[in-house]
Amino acid sequence: MAQAIPIRKNSPLKASCHQCSLSNLCLPLAIEENELERLEDIVQQGRIFNRGEHIFDQSTPFRSCFAVKSGSIKTSIITEGGEEQVTGFFMPGELVGLDSMSGETYACTAKALERTSVCEFPIEKLEELTGKMPELQHHMYHLMSQEIQNSHQLAMLLSKNTAEERIAALLLSLSSRFQRRRLSPTNFSLPMARNDIANFLGLAVETVSRVFTRFQNQGLIRARGREVELLDVEALQTVTREFSRQGCQ
Amino acid sequence: MAQAIPIRKNSPLKASCHQCSLSNLCLPLAIEENELERLEDIVQQGRIFNRGEHIFDQSTPFRSCFAVKSGSIKTSIITEGGEEQVTGFFMPGELVGLDSMSGETYACTAKALERTSVCEFPIEKLEELTGKMPELQHHMYHLMSQEIQNSHQLAMLLSKNTAEERIAALLLSLSSRFQRRRLSPTNFSLPMARNDIANFLGLAVETVSRVFTRFQNQGLIRARGREVELLDVEALQTVTREFSRQGCQ
DNA sequence: GTAAGAGATTGATATGGATCAATTTGGACG
DNA sequence: CGTCCAAATTGATCCATATCAATCTCTTAC
Structure with missing residues (x-):
């Protein structure tokens, strides 16, 4: 079932961290x-x-x-x-x-x-x-x-932030993780379904959908299924901080 | 300002884990x-x-x-x-x-x-x-x-459970932690204010108050300020599980 | 003992997001 | 290439809990 994958001939079992492109993250x-x-x-x-x-x-x-x-x-x-x-x-x-x-x-x-x-x-x-x-x-x-x-950060998001803030935070988290891997931080494909996002962020799928379209209408992102483009990262950051800003005044 | 506390004469700085009653927890x-x-x-x-x-x-x-x-x-x-x-x-x-x-x-x-x-x-x-x-x-x-x-457990509580479920869960958590220390699991004094409970559980203080009185009216607990008595632990456990039960059917 | 301020309770109202329902879109497969 | 099922979107309504407001009740300090 598993299709053939390239394996280094001399070390079929032993991993080669030396060769691994992720060695600087792992x-x-x-x-x-x-x-x-x-x-x-x-x-x-x-x-x-x-x-x-x-x-x-x-x-x-x-x-x-x-x-x-x-x-x-x-x-x-x-x-x-x-x-x-x-x-x-x-x-x-x-x-x-x-x-x-x-x-x-x-x-x-x-x-x-x-x-x-x-x-x-x-x-x-x-x-x-x-x-x-x-x-x-x-x-x-x-x-x-x-x-x-x-996990504490997540708990915080869940207990204090609105749907928009949660989703903006997730998008930015994914963005920076793509960036660490030297991939585009603004143009990536979500690995998970809307359902998983909703569950993770303590929202209903419908809400996730609505926020995505709202963000799109506001010109913050462009989303087509799982393909996402962050058009205005600063604005997204503002969304996530909106909340603490209010607490400030 | 700090009032005198008893210190072992021969070891003013060194702690004595041997003597400590918490050595089986710590x-x-x-x-x-x-x-x-x-x-x-x-x-x-x-x-x-x-x-x-x-x-x-x-x-x-x-x-x-x-x-x-x-x-x-x-x-x-x-x-x-x-x-x-x-x-x-x-x-x-x-x-x-x-x-x-x-x-x-x-x-x-x-x-x-x-x-x-x-x-x-x-x-x-x-x-x-x-x-x-x-x-x-x-x-x-x-x-x-x-x-x-x-922390995952908390995130779960925050994203999926009602105010009653959250508070029941907290009371039971405290209860079992008192029990570990061989203190009464049903009769204890909350170390934290309602405010802290509310903040921790992602609720408004008013909601915490209301749930406490509701639990009291239902005969699940008796609360007088920070003094709490758990009258019906089983019922509280049922409250925390209510949620997953529903998911079951 | 009493004053003062913080903490807690209770009531009335508002709202963000859940839920229910109906399409629409998209991907897997014959 | 069309069929079928899951995923996603959009709309309408409802509800748990926040928020606002008003006591009440402790604790602390003088």
Whole structure:
């Protein structure tokens, strides 16, 4: 089912962080060139997942964290009642599974939003390695801390901001993440459906739709399905700050 | 201004985790009795803070994490516009500052909700120690991971649940945290004001008030100012699950 | 003990976004 | 190339909770 992908002949299993264009975003950024091999030793070149496939779900025993290599992943919590809460979107260079480092199974469900390849970091080996490499340990703390901050930021968005503010914030977040990867920050394709955006931002799909068209009418963006062009980034930034501005006066 | 507190004569600066009644909740829980000294070596018996005093704020350079010894702490993010978003409440045995381990300054502001004493863990020394003690490192990952989960849980509450569900969830969370400390899970005093509850849960104060009285009228709780008695824990649990039940059918 | 100000409660009204309903668009597949 | 189903958009209505306004009730300080 998985179609053939180019694999380096001499190392079919071992990943090559050296060659990876994401090494400046991913875990390797924390370590010296000459120590990179130690990380490569524990990384497994992961599977390729088709759109909609699960990388893991809440019943999967927690074994590994995953770095997105290409494509994108949505994580969500599914309640007993079957309700879904999207907790994050992960793009190339970002690490999935940090919320699961307590407990026996994963704390969320991870689903590929498109054809997605990942690198796998077995957690036992990773912990062992971070114990030996202070910079790597520091980076792990850094990443987890950032994840907490992101989540607080989301909570803030959900509890205090209007639909427009939430959506502007999401667009800008995606924009800067594309920019980090040296892709266009103003012209990109949303990896997720309107539904996922709505769920993530605590809105109804209809509201997301309406805000998109409103933004379009105001000349802030141009949207055609998942293709988005940010026409006025400054204005979008103003939208996200509107709220705190009001609190100021 | 700070009134005299009993200090062990032979170790005025060094904390005594051995003696601490919270050692089964706090960092010491991760390590063997005989290694406890290594943790004690880096811990500083912290100051006492009066109600309303800041342990740190967003402009304070990040140096340490703090464990609550007694009292309680509220953390919040203050936006440029001066808006506040409460991100958490911390009770004895819990660790504050995990969200700040990236960046130069703290990611939030921490304020004592009552007279509060803390133990201070200088981050450099803590990282050094976790590098040498795998179980302690593991526990740090565990704690940070849990913090991410908590925050996701909050996001979920904010985006999907009604005012009643949110407040029931908070009451139950506090309840179980009192229980962990072997205090009454049904009869306790809220450390925070209605205002803080409202802010934390993304509600207006008035709504919090109304829900409290509604719960009281339904015989679920008895509330008199900050004194709360949970009269029907099961019913409260039902309230929090109501939502997912509906999603089920 | 009393004054003063903050915090909490209660009531009346307004509103942003949910919900319900109806098209429209677009992509996958035979 | 047309068919079919899911995703997205648009419109009309409703509701939970915010907001505004008015007490009430603590706590703190003098």
